[in-house]
Amino acid sequence: MANLIVLGAQWGDEGKGKIVDLFSERFDMVVRYQGGHNAGHTVYIGETKFVLKLIPSGILRPGVKAVIGNGVVIDPGALMTEIESLEKAGIDVRSQLVISNRAHVIFPFHRMVEKVSESREDRVAIGTTARGIGPCYEDKIGRRGIRMADLVSPQGFEHLYRMLAEDKMTLATAFKVSEVIDFNAILAQYRQFTEKLRPLVRDTSSYVNAAIKAGQNVLFEGAQGTMLDIDHGTYPFVTSSNASAGGACTGAGVAPTRINGIIGVSKAYITRVGAGPFPSEIPGEAGDRIRKAGNEFGSVTGRPRRCGWFDVPLLRYTADINGFDSMIITKLDVLDDLEEIPVCVGYEVDGKAVTDMPATNEEVARIVPIYEVLPGWKTPTKGITSLDQIPTKAMDYLRFLESKTGVEVGCVSNGPERNETIIVPGSKLATLLG
Ligand code: IMP
DSSP: OOOEEEEESSSSOSSHHHHHHHHGGGOSEEEEOSBOTTOOEEEEETTEEEEESSSOGGGGSTTOEEEEOTTBEEOHHHHHHHHHHHHHTTOOHHHHEEEETTSEEOOHHHHHHHHHHHTOTTSOOOOOOSSSHHHHHHHHHTTOOOBHHHHTOTTHHHHHHHHHHHHHHHHHHHTTOOSOOOHHHHHHHHHHHHHHHGGGEEOHHHHHHHHHHTTOOEEEEOOSOGGGOTTTSSTTSSOSSOOSHHHHHHHHTOOGGGOOEEEEEEESSEEEOSSSOOTTBOOHHHHHHHHHHTTOBOTTTOOBOEEEOOBHHHHHHHHHHHTOSEEEEEOGGGGTTOSEEEEEEEEEETTEEEOSOOSSHHHHHTOEEEEEEEEOOOSOOTTOOSGGGSOHHHHHHHHHHHHHHTOOEEEEEOSSSTTSEEEOTTSHHHHHHO
8 A cells, every 4th residue: 555646637626536535445544735615525425415625535434534734725614614514424523634733724804805806807817716715825925824823822813813904904995895804703703713623733744744654544635636736737727726746745744755656537528617728628519518417517616617528738748747657537427428529639839739738828728629539439337337347439438548648547437426436457556556
């Protein structure tokens, strides 16, 4: 067994929640390393649907430790709601959940700042999840943020809070924000959260490192996807953290040398929520069909996801950035009914082949995708549990993705349930999972 990172190879929503939940049975600890309650991991266990936004889905396995690392930004209200709903379902959250004392705290005024920035006429709206994620990370990088250690500190919190609140009041005045923000009420509310959260807060880097030294197996769970990474994604249409594999080390306080494998999760097609260029986007009715078949609506905001064909150059790019050892293809069954399946195998801009991912959105928007069209299999694959039952043409499709991206397909997911997953025997992933 090993310490693995599982993360999104596209623009998020690749189905990581189900995969992490499934794999977590084999791990002692699952660590979330970035993002906040902008992520939504949907996990079905029988008839029960769990939407986890902040807490790693490993929490659904009795005894598995769920760690929220220092790279995550935490809205204590959202966290409390999630804890309460899991407890209602009988999960022993308090013995399984550990929260980093270095994780930064989101306040309601972060959402106010985001609203101002998203609605400015002279700026392009990013189409964020409106959870205050970006402004909280701004305060972190601006070295004025408040961390969980400050929040639970009996002395320090009020002073830091008043200073941060003063900044936001100045901003609200400058931007003529009409919304009334009751800074004292927020302070009182956050003090209540503190009492409940304090027992769960600790130095998670030392906690995770101690577990690794003791020979435990740790799974690092990414949120969003590599194309939403603040450095490597389609900036500025990205989230405000490092969703790529490097973020696991900084966001959990664990050295790269402790990581034994990096697994990319990708849909059999591709989706994106929010604004920004999307080379293989499927226009019109064909896109609507995939959206319907794949139920492609955001689990956090309910927004319809934009759908596209599998994009090989994009996957090659994210495979390089992350160093994928293996790739998991999810939602294969969504393509079951299609006569033909185009796959984007190359990019052209102004009639010239492009091999590097362009840095500007203006260039990405001008990409002309080059497609190869593969025959569909027109046979249900949902619920198939062994590779030899997969229709030949579906296997050809998977082999095609593998040969074009240069990354093995180590696992196929063909339905939302835990058992609707096939780990490819003999794959590197199967070896890593032990
Ligand atoms: P933010 O993370 O709320 O700041 O939003 C920035 C961009 O990332 C927007 O395009 C969002 O739609 C996108 N985004 C954030 N979280 C997720 C996610 O979990 N899945 C897919 N897109 C996301």
